[in-house]
Amino acid sequence: MTPLAPAERAALLGLARAAVRHHLGLGSPPPLPEGGALGEPRGAFVTLHVRGTLRGCVGSFTPRGSLARTVAAMAVEAATRDPRFPPLAAEELDDVDLHISALGPLLVLARPEQLVVGRHGLVVRRGWYRGALLPHVARDAGWDARTFLERTCLKAGLPPSAWREADAVVEAFEAEEFGVAEPG
Numbered sequence: 001m002t003p004l005a006p007a008e009r010a011a012l013l014g015l016a017r018a019a020v021r022h023h024l025g026l027g028s029p030p031p032l033p034e035g036g037a038l039g040e041p042r043g044a045f046v047t048l049h050v051r052g053t054l055r056g057c058v059g060s061f062t063p064r065g066s067l068a069r070t071v072a073a074m075a076v077e078a079a080t081r082d083p084r085f086p087p088l089a090a091e092e093l094d095d096v097d098l099h100i101s102a103l104g105p106l107l108v109l110a111r112p113e114q115l116v117v118g119r120h121g122l123v124v125r126r127g128w129y130r131g132a133l134l135p136h137v138a139r140d141a142g143w144d145a146r147t148f149l150e151r152t153c154l155k156a157g158l159p160p161s162a163w164r165e166a167d168a169v170v171e172a173f174e175a176e177e178f179g180v181a182e183p184g
Contacts, residue, residue: 002037004102004176011038013180015068016046016075016098023076024090032068042067043103045134045175046074048088050095056082061106061123061132061173071100099179101134106171112163115145120172122152124163131156136177 004012011033018030033039044067045059056078064070075098079088088096106123109115115122118139123132131152138148149170150160163170 002040004037004178008037009100009176009178010180012068012071012100012102013098013178016071016100017093017096019072019075020079020088020096021093023080024088024093026090026093030072032066032072034066034068038068039066041065042070044070044074045101045103046071046078047099047101047179048075048078049097049099050088050092052097054085055079055088055092055096056085058082059101059103059132061103067102071102097179099177101136101175101177104174106173109170109172112145112149112170115148115172117143117145117148119174121175122148123171123173124149124152124156124158124168125171126156126158126162126165126168129156129158129162131158134177135175 015030018027021027022029041063043061043063047057048055058077058081059074064073118135121133121135133152133155149163153160153162162168
């Protein structure tokens with residue numbers, strides 16, 4: 001995974017905003033750069049806040065082509081398809097803060113001691129249940145590794161201790177997390 005340069009991060013943030021603007025009928029479709037790190041196939045999450053309140057967060061561990069294409073698609077989905085929120089309205093766009101998590105590959109954790117809070121995000125799967133939390137969630141909340149595992153299980157709709165079950169799969173991933181406040 002090639003680390004993103006500041007200019008590439010800025011380009012992805014602009015691309016995400018432009019993709020949402022286009023979807024809302026407020027602009028042309030953004031050009032999708034396909035070279036360098038932006039052309040690598042990577043998963044991504046896009047998180048939207050409106051005036052400091054979560055308004056949408058959608059992502060995919062499976063790339064939708066290049067990182068640029070994945071970010072554009074996840075930005076539109078975060079604005080329109082997060083089932084926890086109504087679709088973003090055009091008049092809200094100027095108040096949106098965008099945050100992107102460009103994901104590394106999923107790696108199965110053989111032992112919970114391998115989890116590094118603040119560096120890793122988590123996915124817990126058991127049967128049909130699946131929950132994922134980004135690295136910043138545990139860091140921002142001040143959780144230890146055990147609490148992070150338990151909260152990821154709860155996000156999946158599982159009991160907090162489900163990560164210990166033999167049929168549970170616990171995966172970690174790294175993410176480059178960055179964002180920008182509303183345009184000024």
